[in-house]
Amino acid sequence: MHRGKGMKFVGDSRIPAERKPNIPKDYSEYPGRTEAFWPNFLLKEWLVGAVFLIGFLIVTAAHPSPLEQQADPTNASYIPLPDWYFLFLYQFLKYEFAGGNYIVLGAIVMPGLAFGALLLAPFLDKGPDRHPTKRPIATGLMLLGFIATFWLTYESVSHVDYEQRSEQYGVKEEGEGPEINTEDPGYAVYEQNCLSCHGDALQGQGSNPSLLKTEKSVEEIKKIAQEGIGNMPAGMFNGSDEELEQLAQFIANAGEGEGSGEGESEGGSGH
Structure with a gap:
């Protein structure tokens, strides 16, 4: 008997000849559940989520989150929000x-x-x-x-007064303020006595005012450094008369009249 002789190939009725598309199950017999989870319900959820996400991104781009000061454990005057x-x-x-x-x-x-x-x-x-x-x-x-x-x-x-917080706690952008001459002898005195309260660029920190554009004379600055003003106690300055003169000259000329500080006439706690 030759191979294949007398053999017949028949179709199996359990296997359809044509592949049918993915038809969702009929949920009409189940009240309240009349659509398939995939892809009908899931597609609707994805569309709603996409619309919300796009709207949220637009709002974020149009109104960026306000940045405030970096965390500083030595600044107890900062009120977090x-x-x-x-x-x-x-x-x-x-x-x-x-x-x-x-x-x-x-x-x-x-x-x-x-x-x-x-x-x-x-x-x-x-x-x-x-x-x-x-x-x-x-x-x-x-x-x-x-x-x-x-x-x-x-x-x-x-x-919340966001405008006031922006002025008091806002991050200073690079290049926004005047350039500080760190080679000045008075800056070295400033580092030892004032930097921790008023920042490395005299910009002020928290309730401590900026020392830029103080509109005070050298003698007035020397008096404040020794006797204090407002919340700033007396005796904060530690140095010689020569160093006091260097410090006062440096602060009086810092920024050459430019900057956003209001000095210490408001009774700040700076020196």
Whole structure:
């Protein structure tokens, strides 16, 4: 018998001759679940997320986050402010029963209960309907959370003077201020006595004023260095009369009249 003689090839009815496209399962028999997760539902979620992300990027590009001073453990006058997404908690802690002696209640217990309620919302409301009006528990918790977050954030922002903070704590851009002559003998005296409070470019730090454009005479600067002014105590300067003269001359001529400081006439704590 020759190989293949008498053999016939037949088709299997369980295997379709033509490949059919990927047709989603029919969910019409399941109320509230009338579309396939892939690709219908997932595509909608991706589109909504993409629109939100693009909008967020546009807002970020149009209104960059304000940068403030770098962390300085020696500057106790700096008042930190949380990022915008924590401002609602920052505002919440200002209320009587959420701060002070009740800080644990306001910082841990209440936020924990609030976020815990949002996490439990899917388990508290197991209804098959997807319409918000037919899911009162989940919808109510989400609306309550959104309204509370929005209102507390608004209250926090409305009580913050960002323009004043920008002037007081804003980062100085390179090339914005006048050039400081670090080779001047007075700068070496300044480093030993004043740099920790007024910065390496006399720009001021925190509540300590800038020493640029002081509009004070050499004699006035010498007197302030020895006797103090405002919050600055007397005796902050340690050096000889010659070094005091060098320091006063350096500060009086720093920036050659340019800069943004207001001197020490406002009772700053600088020297």
